Amino acid sequence: MKPKIIVVIGARPQFIKHFPFEKASLGILELKTIHTGQHYDRNMSDIFFEQLKMSKPDYTLNIGSSSHGAQTGKMIIEIEEIVEKEKPNGMVVFGDTNSTLAGALVAAKLHLPLFHIESGLRSFNKEMPEEINRVLTDHISNLLFIPSQIAFKNLLREGINDGIHDVGDIMKDLVKLVVNNGILKTSNEITDDYYYITIHRPYNTDQKERLEGILEELNKLNKRAVMTLHPRTKNLCKKYDIDLKSFQNIEFIEPQSYFDNLNYLFNSQGLITDSGGMQKEAYWLKKKCVTIRKETEWVETLEFNANKLVFENLSQIQEELNIAPLKWDDTLYGNGNSADRIVNSINRYLKH
Numbered sequence: 236m237k238p239k240i241i242v243v244i245g246a247r248p249q250f251i252k253h254f255p256f257e258k259a260s261l262g263i264l265e266l267k268t269i270h271t272g273q274h275y276d277r278n279m280s281d282i283f284f285e286q287l288k289m290s291k292p293d294y295t296l297n298i299g300s301s302s303h304g305a306q307t308g309k310m311i312i313e314i315e316e317i318v319e320k321e322k323p324n325g326m327v328v329f330g331d332t333n334s335t336l337a338g339a340l341v342a343a344k345l346h347l348p349l350f351h352i353e354s355g356l357r358s359f360n361k362e363m364p365e366e367i368n369r370v371l372t373d374h375i376s377n378l379l380f381i382p383s384q385i386a387f388k389n390l391l392r393e394g395i396n397d398g399i400h401d402v403g404d405i406m407k408d409l410v411k412l413v414v415n416n417g418i419l420k421t422s423n424e425i426t427d428d429y430y431y432i433t434i435h436r437p438y439n440t441d442q443k444e445r446l447e448g449i450l451e452e453l454n455k456l457n458k459r460a461v462m463t464l465h466p467r468t469k470n471l472c473k474k475y476d477i478d479l480k481s482f483q484n485i486e487f488i489e490p491q492s493y494f495d496n497l498n499y500l501f502n503s504q505g506l507i508t509d510s511g512g513m514q515k516e517a518y519w520l521k522k523k524c525v526t527i528r529k530e531t532e533w534v535e536t537l538e539f540n541a542n543k544l545v546f547e548n549l550s551q552i553q554e555e556l557n558i559a560p561l562k563w564d565d566t567l568y569g570n571g572n573s574a575d576r577i578v579n580s581i582n583r584y585l586k587h
Contacts, residue, residue, distance in 0.1 A: 237265045238324040238585040241347075243314060244292070245271035245334030248406070248512045251493060252329045252352060254287045255408035259574035263582050266290075267321050271310050271334040272297040286492055303333060303364055310337030318345055324585050325377075329353055329405075331369035339372040350581055352405055354379035355386025356532035362438070365511075378584055380405075380577050382568045383535055402576040403569015406512055410497070410519045411571030418494055419501045419520075428458045430556065431503035432485075433510050435465035439527055443475040449527065450482050452549040456556075458504055460485040463496070505556050514542055521563050525555050535567055 240260075244253050253268070260266055270292035296313050298306055310333065318326070318341055325348040328338045335351075342349040354373050358366050373379055373395060381387055382404040390399055413419060432453060440446050446468075453460045464472075464487050472479060479487050491499060500506055500516060505523040508514065514533050517524040524542040527549075536542035539561040545551045 237263060238582065239265045239267060239321065240350075240581070241314075241318055241321060241323045241326045241338075242266050242268045243271065243326065243328050243334055243338030244268060245298075245310075246330075246332045249329040249332065249334065250287075250289070251409055251512065252405045254289055255405055255412070255574035256327070256352070256577065257289060259578040263578055267294075267317075267323060268292045269294045269296065269314060269317055269338070271314075271337070272299055286494055307333045307337050310334060311341055314338055314341045315345070318342075318347065323347065325350055325581065327352060327581070328372060331356070331365040331372070333364070333368065335372055336368040339375055343375040348377045348585065349375060350378045350380070350577075350584075351376040352380045352577060353382060354399070355381040355383075355390045357386075357389045358530045358532050360530050363436075378580060380573075380580070382573075385534060400576070400580050402580070403571070403573040404515060405573040405577065406515060407519060407568050407571045408574050409493075410516060413494070413497060414520075419498055428504045429461045429486075430456055430458055430505050430507055431499050432460055432462035432507045433465065433513060434462070434508070434527065435468050436509040436528070439509050440468050440471050443477070446471060446475065447477060448549060450477070450479075450485065452552055453507065454482040454484045456484060456553055460507075461499060461503070462487055463490050463499075464488065465490060507552060507556075515568065518542065518563070518567060521560075523556060523558075523560060525552050527552075535564075539563070 242253060244250060257266060272295060294317050298309050314337055326338055326342040327350045328335045330353045339349055351372050354376065356369055360366055373390060378398045378400060379390060380400050380402045387399060387401060434449060439449060462485050500522060501520050503522060506513060506517040507525045509527045511532055514524050514526055514531060514536050518536045518541055526542055526544050527546060528544055529546045531544060540558055541560040541563065543555040545555060
């Protein structure tokens, strides 16, 4: 009999990570997927199931937006009910969202083996809710699947010694699949050079002056700027009465599906972002990245000038984009076979 695994997903990066995990699990694990509804915009969630041909979630909670405490609390209540009903052999959580922490806390309270994919990452910035989520989840996980040796050292520093597996990054599995299958194409719609931009984190958007300052600098870039409007960024622009039409060098577009997002990045002259996952995707596609943050969990991408942190002095963005990386490491974060290694490790753990 195949072990039954509850998988908790809820945000865009988790759909990306779940696809290769689901594919690798066929014939080995029985998956029951809970979609918390943390991301509920169609291009942030539903379209992943359509484009990637992923199985529809077994449970959709439609939690939506609210304060961190309220959102996490609602998730815990509903996930717990499902776990008690399904009686699984273990639970998988991805990354560092409120969905991750909610699932992890339910597993810990019900003494259910917990498997954390993308463990050991640290920004060392506890003002980020993601940092709290990932630290707490790591400390109650039975198996911790890490993408790098730096993640391993982070866990050892916190006294976590057991259950650590260096498997590489599961997001690389999907990027490798996309590249190998020729899904990325040069777009006929792109007529000039541009930089691709994604901005959504609270410290870049929650104050009008900060968000306007970023947009003003992007408007000064020496190439056209194409910026996807994350739902929260779009809503805050409306709240602050920021006239997006006044930024004539920026083309604002809706959140993109996974393949369209990668295609925009693939065809760009570089990425400007505050996302975590896109820093890696830019690296794997050999695109210079400027990250508008004080820190990054993906510190390996900073080597050889492939990725550069810019936060206080936003006028440095263009200067950094002009400096080409010295080289690329094709083996960074594994070889694109993380999902198989994770599934086999979980299966062995549960059958012991």
